[in-house]
Amino acid sequence: MKAAKTKSVGATGTSMRILTEIAEADGGVPMAELVDRLDLAKSTVYKHLITLEEHGLVVNHDTGYRLGLRCLELGGGARQYDGVFDVAKPELDKLAEETGELANLMFEEQGMGVYVYTARGDQAINFDSRLGRRAYLHTTALGKALLASLSDDHVDEIVDRHGLPARTDETITTRSDLFEELTQIRTEEFAYNEEERLGGVGCVGTPLDTGDRRNAAISIMTPISRLRPESARREYTEILNQTANVIEVTLAHGQ
Known part of the structure; x- marks a missing residue:
């Protein structure tokens, strides 16, 4: 019962x-x-x-x-409890320094994406990097990478709960389009965001294999003009893949 x-x-x-x-x-x-x-x-x-x-x-x-600053204390404890943040943070700092862009870490919680860390390179765009800000998963490369790491049934539950609200004219707003893109992400292991949450902003993200820890993904955020050339996409996906591999190996063997 x-x-x-x-x-x-x-x-x-x-x-x-x-x-x-x-x-x-x-x-x-x-x-x-x-x-x-x-x-x-x-x-x-x-x-x-x-x-x-x-x-x-x-x-x-x-x-x-x-x-109050007590919120910062509580939030810091929340993002650190399973070790993913502690391992990912220094690697994201290196990623931001090497690319000059914004490097982000997101966790999935209750069907939403929560930004838990942002590292800023010297050419990074101005973006709200407050700890704990939330986003609909279907509107970001990070979020779509997270959705692609979940089962279709789980994705359906998230869509049932939160819907597919549009943030720009480019936002995915139908299940069929979402699942079509998730299939592609699962094959390529990378997700892209082309002005789907913010105009003029692009992003490439990839999920992290965290074992039995929280669902997490990392990304590089950049002006859309710097993401669209094919050569730039290859460069960003290669360095993002390298960063993800370091984090995953450390989580598997070093924690």
């Missing part, structure tokens, strides 16, 4: 809504603005903010509430 699903705690959910709203804001968020955005009573928002502040999860500055 299947166990009944335990109901979630409403107060905790409210705190998470407040934290998420603050995290997604550009700068501090005044309490009055949080009340309006969340459509909650002022007293409710105030009580949650006081509690969150007591635990270091938010701080109140002149411009409003911001995330």
